[in-house]
Amino acid sequence: QTAGFMNIADQVAGLQSAGFLNIAGEVTGVQSSGFMNKAGRVRGVQLGFLNIADSYESGVPIGLINIVRDGYHTWEVSGSELWDLNVGYRMGIDRLYTQFMAGVARNHGNDYWGFGFGIGSRFGITHYFKGSVDLMTYQVMDGSRHHYHHRPTFLEQARLTVDGKIFGHFRWFLGPTLNLLVAPYTYPDNLITDHISSYMLYSRTSGISEVRMWAGLCGGIRF
Numbered sequence: 001q002t003a004g005f006m007n008i009a010d011q012v013a014g015l016q017s018a019g020f021l022n023i024a025g026e027v028t029g030v031q032s033s034g035f036m037n038k039a040g041r042v043r044g045v046q047l048g049f050l051n052i053a054d055s056y057e058s059g060v061p062i063g064l065i066n067i068v069r070d071g072y073h074t075w076e077v078s079g080s081e082l083w084d085l086n087v088g089y090r091m092g093i094d095r096l097y098t099q100f101m102a103g104v105a106r107n108h109g110n111d112y113w114g115f116g117f118g119i120g121s122r123f124g125i126t127h128y129f130k131g132s133v134d135l136m137t138y139q140v141m142d143g144s145r146h147h148y149h150h151r152p153t154f155l156e157q158a159r160l161t162v163d164g165k166i167f168g169h170f171r172w173f174l175g176p177t178l179n180l181l182v183a184p185y186t187y188p189d190n191l192i193t194d195h196i197s198s199y200m201l202y203s204r205t206s207g208i209s210e211v212r213m214w215a216g217l218c219g220g221i222r223f
Contacts, residue, residue: 012039022048037063056093064117066092072122078220080177081196082155083114086220094122101136105192111143112192114155125162132161132173140183140192153183153192163222174219181212
């Protein structure tokens with residue numbers, strides 16, 4: 001079933017593809033659109049900017065925003081050697097979810113802000129413990145400077161965390177991170193990483209950019 005704008009069906013076995021919107025009660029196969037896919041039960045893949053489903057028996061949603069009624073949707077509050085406070089939201093299913101993050105840090109009197117997006121996958125370890133692998137990218141902004149005169153600073157982060165139940169829907173988590181910061185050359189101004197220079201695995205400064213790589217640790221609460 002294919003259309004330039006919209007498709008509607010009770011059941012799809014195969015492919016439902018539209019330029020803007022797909023709606024189906026049950027999907028076995030692929031539901032792909034330029035904007036939104038909506039389905040009840042899915043066995044396969046939803047591919048679009050916005051994916052909405054009641055449940056996933058198999059497969060994954062692939063999009064920027066994935067809303068699954070019986071899926072995984074969790075808030076996260078954490079801290080690390082870089083961020084004094086980092087708040088995020090995860091949505092999708094355990095096998096594949098997207099996440100949006102916002103962090104704040106203060107270093108040598110300068111305020112730094114970071115806004116990020118990432119993907120991740122959650123897996124079982126024991127009945128009590130769950131593990132997560134996340135890949136994230138942040139754009140970091142220095143609140144003390146006017147950034148429209150500067151090239152952006154990017155932080156790429158990979159992390160492996162383990163979480164366990166505290167009570168109710170609250171879970172603690174803790175794990176290592178691997179970080180790569182690419183920033184415009186700022187000397188003699190401070191970088192967000194100046195206070196953790198002893199952790200650096202790699203550090204290089206050229207005439208136009210500064211590159212820093214380090215291993216870190218993050219931990220917090222999910223609910």
